[in-house]
Structure formats: C-alpha cells, structure tokens
Amino acid sequence: MTLPENASPLASRGSMRRIDWETFRRIAEDAATTLPIEQTSAWDAFDAAMDGREPWGRLVYETADGTPRALIALTRMDVRGFPYLWARHAPVWLGAEPTAAEEAELRELLVEGVRFHDPAIVFVRLHFTHPDPGLRELLQTMAYDHTVILDVDRADDEAFLASFKPRGRRDVRKALRNTELTYHDETDKAEEVFGELYQILLETGDRDGFHAAPEETYRTMLRTLGPDHCRLYVARRGGGEALAWSIDTVWGDGAGRYYAASTAEGRRGRAADALLYKEGCWLRERGVRTWDLMGAGSERTPELNGVGSFKGKFTPDGTVAIPGPWDVPVRPRVYGSLVSALTFKHRVHSGTARLRERLGSLRGGRDGADEATADGNE
Known part of the structure; x- marks a missing residue:
C-alpha cells in the first residue's frame, strides 16, 4: 500500500506526496545529499527478501512553494501481528536542520495520510531531533541517538x-x-x-x-x-x-x-x-x-557506553548527536494496548529470572553446606 501521486488531502502549509525511486534519487542528488542506504533502492531488495517486511513507499515533504524539504522511504513491518512503518534514518532533511515546527508538520501530514490510505498501520517509526510529547520510546528495539x-x-x-x-x-x-x-x-x-x-x-x-x-x-x-x-x-x-x-x-x-x-x-x-x-x-x-x-552510548542508551568507548578511540571528535528514532502512534488506543502487553511480558520475564536466581542461590547454599559437612567429617 502506498500513497497516491497527488498531495495528501490534509496538507497544511506544506504538503507530502508519493514519488518513485528515480525522482527520490534525483532530489537527493540535486541537494548534494548522500542518502542513508536504508533509504535507497538497494535496501528495497533486502526488505523484499525478508519475511514480515516489504517496501511501502517513498514520499517527499515539500514547503508551501513546492520546494523539496525532506525525503522518506518507509518499510512495512510487523510486531505481535500488528503492522507498522519504519523510515530507517529518515526523514532525510535537505539543506538546513529542521525546526521543531517542521518536524511536527511532517509528522501530522504523514500520520493523517497513513490513516487515510493504510488504516491498519498502528504506528510509524521515524527519526527526530526535537523532543515532543507525541513521540514514544521504541517498542522492543534499542534506539541510539549518538554515534561515532x-x-x-x-x-x-x-x-x-x-x-x-x-x-x-x-x-x-x-x-x-x-x-x-x-x-x-x-x-x-x-x-x-x-x-x-x-x-x-x-x-x-x-x-x-x-x-x-x-x-x-x-x-x-x-x-x-x-x-x-x-x-x-x-x-x-x-x-x-x-x-x-x-x-x-x-x-x-x-x-x-x-x-x-x-x-x-x-x-x-x-x-x-x-x-x-x-x-x-x-x-x-x-x-x-x-x-x-x-551507535554509541548516551543518556537514552547507556547500554552502548562500552561500545561507544571502543569506537571513540578512532577519532578525536568523540561521539556526535544524531536524530534518534521514535514511535509515532497512528492508532493510539491499539498502540497503548501493545505497550501494556509488552510491559506485562517484561515484568513476567523479570519475575521469572529473579525466581530462578533465588532458587539457584538456595541450591548453591545447600550444596555449599553439604560440602562443608563432608570436609568436616573427613
């Protein structure tokens, strides 16, 4: 499922429309922008070969005067039987860094377009610089917002x-x-x-x-x-x-x-x-x-501090901040149920792990006592 060639019916100051790969590539070249590989036709072949995911479509976000401002290629994926879209390392902004208002408008246009043309989609995953109450931490996947x-x-x-x-x-x-x-x-x-x-x-x-x-x-x-x-x-x-x-x-x-x-x-x-x-x-x-x-560690992903320390040896510039990925709900109630289900799953797993650790500790204590008794008897 893809958006049609015409602009989104709910466009405001700017607009968003579907384009083909050649137009997508040409716009990036005209802006002297090197695309992330996940936004290219090469990645489409990888997505198409994998179970549970497929290329969904390419979009251009334009200003009110029709100037291309950002590019987005989306992959349709699945989590627990619910479909979502992921624009890996996108939007790709052309020219100056985006303002918070531009990021907000792009999200609004995209979410409304997705609701209209593919209403089964539960959320869209994109990368943003500016914090916003509408952004949610990722379901299941580790994010990173710093790299080397x-x-x-x-x-x-x-x-x-x-x-x-x-x-x-x-x-x-x-x-x-x-x-x-x-x-x-x-x-x-x-x-x-x-x-x-x-x-x-x-x-x-x-x-x-x-x-x-x-x-x-x-x-x-x-x-x-x-x-x-x-x-x-x-x-x-x-x-x-x-x-x-x-x-x-x-x-x-x-x-x-x-x-x-x-x-x-x-x-x-x-x-x-x-x-x-x-x-x-x-x-x-x-x-x-x-x-x-x-990928390197940050306040959002301290789990990557170790690997970031290794990578940091190879440049005096250290880590750099990049737009991190966030989930943007398209169907908020369904998305909320997914969050609740995964939270419950993690609590169960955490409780099971603690129980196993406790049982192991008890077994270890008993075994240790048996060994001490045997040594004493000798």
Missing part, C-alpha cells in the same frame, strides 16, 4: 591512522606488529565462511548482552545488497581461525559499520582494532569519505 563518524577521506593509510586518538593508534600498531594476525576482504566468499562467523556473533551476544538475529538475516543482507553495497571483512589467526569480523554497507561516499563481532582472543589481541583500521583503508579505496560506526 570517521573521516576516511585522507591522503593515505598512514594519514588515516594518524587521525585516531593516541590510544587508538597504539592499539592498532600493537596488533599490526603481531605477524600471526591477518586481515581479509571476504565479500566474495561470504556464503562459504559466514557459518563460522555467525558463531562468533553468538559469542559476542552472550558476552555483551544482546540477541543476534537469525543467521539467514545476515546472509540475505550480504546477498541482496551485493558486493557494491555490502562488504565483509575478517581478521584471522594465520589466515585460519576467524577472530573478528564486520559487515559494512556502502552507498555513494558514505558507509556504515552495520555489524561487528569478535572472539575473546580477538579482543585481547586487538584484532578488532586493527580490522577496523584496515577496513577503513579499504573503504576509502572504494570512494568512501564518511564512515558511520553506528
């Missing part, structure tokens, strides 16, 4: 390394002196090697407290985006066992470090640090100028 962005447009590899903080340069150079560590672009054999790499992702998730998506998600991403837009880089010991890896997306002169994982040994030996340096050099050779490491 590296400038890889340097004269050569040494100049890129010199741009790191002293601690980052030290850790990379230490790893590079280890001749057992080797670094590889394995994009062309991703299908063959990813089974091994997925096990490292599971290990990383257990260590850092996150749940990996099913293995097929990453394979589908690599396959559908293709080598022009998705690269796989791996650090290995002696060209054999994998110690760290990353998936980078590429669109135009921008790139994003979408996924990364490492073994405990890879972390200790700084293989992950040196791999980040190597992949930045390889991305520069592919025409990338700006590289987003995608």
Whole structure:
C-alpha cells in the first residue's frame, strides 16, 4: 500500500506526496545529499527478501512553494501481528536542520495520510531531533541517538591512522606488529565462511548482552545488497581461525559499520582494532569519505557506553548527536494496548529470572553446606 501521486488531502502549509525511486534519487542528488542506504533502492531488495517486511513507499515533504524539504522511504513491518512503518534514518532533511515546527508538520501530514490510505498501520517509526510529547520510546528495539563518524577521506593509510586518538593508534600498531594476525576482504566468499562467523556473533551476544538475529538475516543482507553495497571483512589467526569480523554497507561516499563481532582472543589481541583500521583503508579505496560506526552510548542508551568507548578511540571528535528514532502512534488506543502487553511480558520475564536466581542461590547454599559437612567429617 502506498500513497497516491497527488498531495495528501490534509496538507497544511506544506504538503507530502508519493514519488518513485528515480525522482527520490534525483532530489537527493540535486541537494548534494548522500542518502542513508536504508533509504535507497538497494535496501528495497533486502526488505523484499525478508519475511514480515516489504517496501511501502517513498514520499517527499515539500514547503508551501513546492520546494523539496525532506525525503522518506518507509518499510512495512510487523510486531505481535500488528503492522507498522519504519523510515530507517529518515526523514532525510535537505539543506538546513529542521525546526521543531517542521518536524511536527511532517509528522501530522504523514500520520493523517497513513490513516487515510493504510488504516491498519498502528504506528510509524521515524527519526527526530526535537523532543515532543507525541513521540514514544521504541517498542522492543534499542534506539541510539549518538554515534561515532570517521573521516576516511585522507591522503593515505598512514594519514588515516594518524587521525585516531593516541590510544587508538597504539592499539592498532600493537596488533599490526603481531605477524600471526591477518586481515581479509571476504565479500566474495561470504556464503562459504559466514557459518563460522555467525558463531562468533553468538559469542559476542552472550558476552555483551544482546540477541543476534537469525543467521539467514545476515546472509540475505550480504546477498541482496551485493558486493557494491555490502562488504565483509575478517581478521584471522594465520589466515585460519576467524577472530573478528564486520559487515559494512556502502552507498555513494558514505558507509556504515552495520555489524561487528569478535572472539575473546580477538579482543585481547586487538584484532578488532586493527580490522577496523584496515577496513577503513579499504573503504576509502572504494570512494568512501564518511564512515558511520553506528551507535554509541548516551543518556537514552547507556547500554552502548562500552561500545561507544571502543569506537571513540578512532577519532578525536568523540561521539556526535544524531536524530534518534521514535514511535509515532497512528492508532493510539491499539498502540497503548501493545505497550501494556509488552510491559506485562517484561515484568513476567523479570519475575521469572529473579525466581530462578533465588532458587539457584538456595541450591548453591545447600550444596555449599553439604560440602562443608563432608570436609568436616573427613
């Protein structure tokens, strides 16, 4: 379901209308704006290949005089059987940063248009700069509103390394002196090697407290985006066992470090640090100028403080604020019921975890007493 070609019937000062990919791309180029890959036709292929999601449509938000002001590509997704739309890393604003009034008008136009043309949609997820009472924290998904962005447009590899903080340069150079560590672009054999790499992702998730998506998600991403837009880089010991890896997306002169994982040994030996340096050099050779490491800790997401500290070693600029994602209810009552259901689910899980911990403690205490008695009897 998409909006028609004509403007939304509820437009106020500005308007919103549906456009095709070529018009979307041309507007971005005319504004000298590099689109996030999630807003491109390449990402449409990924969405179309995944169960439970599909491209929904592309929109342009225009000022009263018809000047394009923002672009939005939306994906239709599903949570607990309820459909919603997600504009990943959008709206893409053209020119100056948006005012609070512009963000509010865009939300109003979009919500009213969605209600009219696809009334089953429960909420829309978009990225905004300005706080507003109508914005809700995300259901189930972790948001981030700070990241680390590296400038890889340097004269050569040494100049890129010199741009790191002293601690980052030290850790990379230490790893590079280890001749057992080797670094590889394995994009062309991703299908063959990813089974091994997925096990490292599971290990990383257990260590850092996150749940990996099913293995097929990453394979589908690599396959559908293709080598022009998705690269796989791996650090290995002696060209054999994998110690760290990353998936980078590429669109135009921008790139994003979408996924990364490492073994405990890879972390200790700084293989992950040196791999980040190597992949930045390889991305520069592919025409990338700006590289987003995608996510760092903030007041909203303190869970990312650790990973943000790691990423922060590679630039003196530290983390930068970006528009964070928010849920915008389209059907407020249904959205409220979803929030209540998920809150109850989390309370049940939390209570179950505390009960298991308590039972484990009781068992541990009894076992400890038995061991002490046996030792005393001896």
